[in-house]
Amino acid sequence: AQTVTQSQPEMSVQEAETVTLSCTYDTSESDYYLFWYKQPPSRQMILVIRQEAYKQQNATENRFSVNFQKAAKSFSLKISDSQLGDAAMYFCAYRGPSGTYKYIFGTGTRLKVLA
Amino acid sequence: DTGVSQNPRHKITKRGQNVTFRCDPISEHNRLYWYRQTLGQGPEFLTYFQNEAQLEKSRLLSDRFSAERPKGSFSTLEIQRTEQGDSAMYLCASSLVQGYEQFFGPGTRLTVL
Numbered sequence: 001a002q003t004v005t006q007s008q009p010e011m012s013v014q015e016a017e018t019v020t021l022s023c024t025y026d027t028s029e030s031d032y033y034l035f036w037y038k039q040p041p042s043r044q045m046i047l048v049i050r051q052e053a054y055k056q057q058n059a060t061e062n063r064f065s066v067n068f069q070k071a072a073k074s075f076s077l078k079i080s081d082s083q084l085g086d087a088a089m090y091f092c093a094y095r096g097p098s099g100t101y102k103y104i105f106g107t108g109t110r111l112k113v114l115a
Numbered sequence: 116d117t118g119v120s121q122n123p124r125h126k127i128t129k130r131g132q133n134v135t136f137r138c139d140p141i142s143e144h145n146r147l148y149w150y151r152q153t154l155g156q157g158p159e160f161l162t163y164f165q166n167e168a169q170l171e172k173s174r175l176l177s178d179r180f181s182a183e184r185p186k187g188s189f190s191t192l193e194i195q196r197t198e199q200g201d202s203a204m205y206l207c208a209s210s211l212v213q214g215y216e217q218f219f220g221p222g223t224r225l226t227v228l
Contacts, residue, residue: 033215045206045219091157095215101146102171103217105157
């Protein structure tokens with residue numbers, strides 16, 4: 001069975017600094033999708049960034065980028081120039097190949113941004 | 116239509132009562148998902164629909180849980196004979212058939228006393 005592990009329950013970063021959140025996963029599939037979702041205190045989950053496993057290039061969305069290491073089954077999120085609004089729970093999620101549509105989530109990392 | 120909506124946002128009930136939650140997905144989305152999130156945990160998959168067909172159910176979905184999507188639009192999740200262990204946030208999400216991004220609603224927080 002697929003699993004997703006986030007080993008950092010909580011992280012802190014100074015405003016304007018860079019922080020990296022870790023995620024590892026386990027799967028026997030070669031085709032899959034990985035996501036980072038943000039869940040602010042209001043609880044609505046928002047997609048931050050996604051990565052298709054067949055793409056070697058790391059995804060980037062403005063201040064957010066990932067380091068996708070397929071062989072190591074690692075998928076970390078880097079947030080540059082951290083802002084107060086980045087404070088939230090961040091969940092790493094895995095979705096299998098076509099035909100499997102559910103997400104498998106990690107336990108989350110709470111990010112605190114210090115002014 | 117700006118996103119996935121869920122009602123009610125909060126529900127407090129006594130043990131043994133039945134509760135029903137509603138989810139309205141983004142209008143053009145054919146797939147609809149239910150997840151449960153307990154405190155300090157990530158969401159756990161419960162079930163999903165493609166149009167009105169329920170295509171997968173988790174082992175977490177005991178016989179007391181039932182979900183429907185009668186016309187392929189909104190969905191309901193019913194919990195019968197609630198237990199204190201059912202207390203959680205119930206999240207709904209939707210997606211396009213050809214897409215892999217799920218859009219989440221704000222959730223329904225259930226408290227069973």
